[in-house]
Amino acid sequence: MLESRQDRNKLRNVVFNAEDRKVISKEEAGFIVSLxxxxxxxxxxxVKQYNVLAGxxxxxxxxxxxxxxxxxxxIAAxxxxVARQETMRKLKEAREVxxxxxxxxxxxxxEQP
Structure with missing residues:
Protein backbone atom coordinates (compact mmCIF):
# COMPACT_ATOMS: atom_id res chain seq x y z
CA MET A 1 0.00 0.00 0.00
CA LEU A 2 1.38 3.37 -0.95
CA GLU A 3 1.31 5.32 2.28
CA SER A 4 3.25 8.53 1.87
CA ARG A 5 2.27 11.48 -0.28
CA GLN A 6 5.46 10.95 -2.28
CA ASP A 7 4.48 7.34 -3.02
CA ARG A 8 0.93 8.35 -3.95
CA ASN A 9 2.20 11.00 -6.34
CA LYS A 10 4.78 8.67 -7.90
CA LEU A 11 2.11 6.79 -9.85
CA ARG A 12 0.58 10.00 -11.16
CA ASN A 13 4.00 11.30 -12.22
CA VAL A 14 4.85 8.06 -14.04
CA VAL A 15 1.49 7.95 -15.78
CA PHE A 16 1.56 11.62 -16.77
CA ASN A 17 5.16 11.28 -18.03
CA ALA A 18 4.03 8.36 -20.17
CA GLU A 19 1.13 10.48 -21.42
CA ASP A 20 3.45 13.42 -22.20
CA ARG A 21 5.70 11.11 -24.21
CA LYS A 22 2.66 9.83 -26.10
CA VAL A 23 3.16 6.27 -24.80
CA ILE A 24 -0.42 6.25 -23.50
CA SER A 25 -3.39 8.48 -24.21
CA LYS A 26 -4.98 10.89 -21.73
CA GLU A 27 -7.94 8.52 -21.34
CA GLU A 28 -5.62 5.57 -20.66
CA ALA A 29 -3.73 7.63 -18.08
CA GLY A 30 -6.99 8.52 -16.33
CA PHE A 31 -8.11 4.91 -16.47
CA ILE A 32 -4.82 3.65 -14.99
CA VAL A 33 -4.92 6.19 -12.17
CA SER A 34 -8.55 5.42 -11.33
CA LEU A 35 -7.86 1.67 -11.50
CA VAL A 47 -6.91 -4.37 5.78
CA LYS A 48 -9.97 -3.26 7.77
CA GLN A 49 -11.55 -6.69 7.31
CA TYR A 50 -8.29 -8.28 8.40
CA ASN A 51 -8.20 -6.14 11.53
CA VAL A 52 -11.81 -7.03 12.33
CA LEU A 53 -11.06 -10.74 11.86
CA ALA A 54 -7.90 -10.46 13.95
CA GLY A 55 -9.98 -8.87 16.70
CA ILE A 75 -12.67 -28.34 39.79
CA ALA A 76 -10.81 -26.46 42.52
CA ALA A 77 -14.10 -25.53 44.20
CA VAL A 82 -14.71 -32.44 49.36
CA ALA A 83 -11.93 -31.38 51.73
CA ARG A 84 -14.41 -29.27 53.73
CA GLN A 85 -16.82 -32.19 54.02
CA GLU A 86 -14.00 -34.49 55.10
CA THR A 87 -12.92 -31.98 57.74
CA MET A 88 -16.50 -31.66 58.98
CA ARG A 89 -16.82 -35.45 59.15
CA LYS A 90 -13.60 -35.73 61.16
CA LEU A 91 -14.71 -32.96 63.51
CA LYS A 92 -18.06 -34.67 64.01
CA GLU A 93 -16.34 -37.99 64.73
CA ALA A 94 -13.98 -36.28 67.18
CA ARG A 95 -16.95 -34.68 68.98
CA GLU A 96 -18.72 -38.02 69.14
CA VAL A 97 -15.61 -39.66 70.60
CA GLU A 111 -21.81 -41.15 92.73
CA GLN A 112 -21.18 -39.10 95.78
CA PRO A 113 -23.78 -39.13 98.53
Missing amino acids: VERFRGDVEKK EIAQLKINEQIIIDLVQNM AERD QEERREELKDDTP
Whole structure:
Protein backbone atom coordinates (compact mmCIF):
# COMPACT_ATOMS: atom_id res chain seq x y z
CA MET A 1 0.00 0.00 0.00
CA LEU A 2 1.38 3.37 -0.95
CA GLU A 3 1.31 5.32 2.28
CA SER A 4 3.25 8.53 1.87
CA ARG A 5 2.27 11.48 -0.28
CA GLN A 6 5.46 10.95 -2.28
CA ASP A 7 4.48 7.34 -3.02
CA ARG A 8 0.93 8.35 -3.95
CA ASN A 9 2.20 11.00 -6.34
CA LYS A 10 4.78 8.67 -7.90
CA LEU A 11 2.11 6.79 -9.85
CA ARG A 12 0.58 10.00 -11.16
CA ASN A 13 4.00 11.30 -12.22
CA VAL A 14 4.85 8.06 -14.04
CA VAL A 15 1.49 7.95 -15.78
CA PHE A 16 1.56 11.62 -16.77
CA ASN A 17 5.16 11.28 -18.03
CA ALA A 18 4.03 8.36 -20.17
CA GLU A 19 1.13 10.48 -21.42
CA ASP A 20 3.45 13.42 -22.20
CA ARG A 21 5.70 11.11 -24.21
CA LYS A 22 2.66 9.83 -26.10
CA VAL A 23 3.16 6.27 -24.80
CA ILE A 24 -0.42 6.25 -23.50
CA SER A 25 -3.39 8.48 -24.21
CA LYS A 26 -4.98 10.89 -21.73
CA GLU A 27 -7.94 8.52 -21.34
CA GLU A 28 -5.62 5.57 -20.66
CA ALA A 29 -3.73 7.63 -18.08
CA GLY A 30 -6.99 8.52 -16.33
CA PHE A 31 -8.11 4.91 -16.47
CA ILE A 32 -4.82 3.65 -14.99
CA VAL A 33 -4.92 6.19 -12.17
CA SER A 34 -8.55 5.42 -11.33
CA LEU A 35 -7.86 1.67 -11.50
CA VAL A 36 -4.94 1.95 -9.08
CA GLU A 37 -7.02 4.17 -6.78
CA ARG A 38 -9.70 1.47 -6.77
CA PHE A 39 -7.05 -1.13 -5.91
CA ARG A 40 -5.86 1.08 -3.06
CA GLY A 41 -9.43 1.37 -1.81
CA ASP A 42 -9.84 -2.40 -2.02
CA VAL A 43 -6.59 -2.88 -0.12
CA GLU A 44 -7.79 -0.53 2.62
CA LYS A 45 -11.08 -2.45 2.87
CA LYS A 46 -9.23 -5.75 3.09
CA VAL A 47 -6.91 -4.37 5.78
CA LYS A 48 -9.97 -3.26 7.77
CA GLN A 49 -11.55 -6.69 7.31
CA TYR A 50 -8.29 -8.28 8.40
CA ASN A 51 -8.20 -6.14 11.53
CA VAL A 52 -11.81 -7.03 12.33
CA LEU A 53 -11.06 -10.74 11.86
CA ALA A 54 -7.90 -10.46 13.95
CA GLY A 55 -9.98 -8.87 16.70
CA GLU A 56 -12.62 -11.59 16.47
CA ILE A 57 -9.94 -14.29 16.58
CA ALA A 58 -8.37 -12.67 19.63
CA GLN A 59 -11.78 -12.50 21.34
CA LEU A 60 -12.43 -16.19 20.59
CA LYS A 61 -9.07 -17.09 22.12
CA ILE A 62 -9.94 -15.02 25.18
CA ASN A 63 -13.33 -16.79 25.40
CA GLU A 64 -11.57 -20.14 25.19
CA GLN A 65 -9.24 -19.18 28.05
CA ILE A 66 -12.20 -17.93 30.11
CA ILE A 67 -13.93 -21.30 29.71
CA ILE A 68 -10.75 -23.19 30.62
CA ASP A 69 -10.28 -21.00 33.71
CA LEU A 70 -13.94 -21.47 34.65
CA VAL A 71 -13.68 -25.26 34.49
CA GLN A 72 -10.43 -25.21 36.47
CA ASN A 73 -12.09 -23.02 39.11
CA MET A 74 -15.05 -25.41 39.24
CA ILE A 75 -12.67 -28.34 39.79
CA ALA A 76 -10.81 -26.46 42.52
CA ALA A 77 -14.10 -25.53 44.20
CA ALA A 78 -15.26 -29.15 44.09
CA GLU A 79 -11.96 -30.29 45.61
CA ARG A 80 -12.27 -27.66 48.36
CA ASP A 81 -15.84 -28.82 49.03
CA VAL A 82 -14.71 -32.44 49.36
CA ALA A 83 -11.93 -31.38 51.73
CA ARG A 84 -14.41 -29.27 53.73
CA GLN A 85 -16.82 -32.19 54.02
CA GLU A 86 -14.00 -34.49 55.10
CA THR A 87 -12.92 -31.98 57.74
CA MET A 88 -16.50 -31.66 58.98
CA ARG A 89 -16.82 -35.45 59.15
CA LYS A 90 -13.60 -35.73 61.16
CA LEU A 91 -14.71 -32.96 63.51
CA LYS A 92 -18.06 -34.67 64.01
CA GLU A 93 -16.34 -37.99 64.73
CA ALA A 94 -13.98 -36.28 67.18
CA ARG A 95 -16.95 -34.68 68.98
CA GLU A 96 -18.72 -38.02 69.14
CA VAL A 97 -15.61 -39.66 70.60
CA GLN A 98 -15.31 -36.87 73.17
CA GLU A 99 -18.98 -37.23 74.05
CA GLU A 100 -18.58 -41.01 74.45
CA ARG A 101 -15.58 -40.47 76.75
CA ARG A 102 -17.55 -38.01 78.84
CA GLU A 103 -20.38 -40.51 79.11
CA GLU A 104 -17.93 -43.26 80.04
CA LEU A 105 -16.34 -41.03 82.64
CA LYS A 106 -19.76 -40.23 84.07
CA ASP A 107 -20.61 -43.91 84.23
CA ASP A 108 -17.27 -44.82 85.83
CA THR A 109 -17.33 -42.04 88.36
CA PRO A 110 -18.92 -43.20 91.63
CA GLU A 111 -21.81 -41.15 92.73
CA GLN A 112 -21.18 -39.10 95.78
CA PRO A 113 -23.78 -39.13 98.53
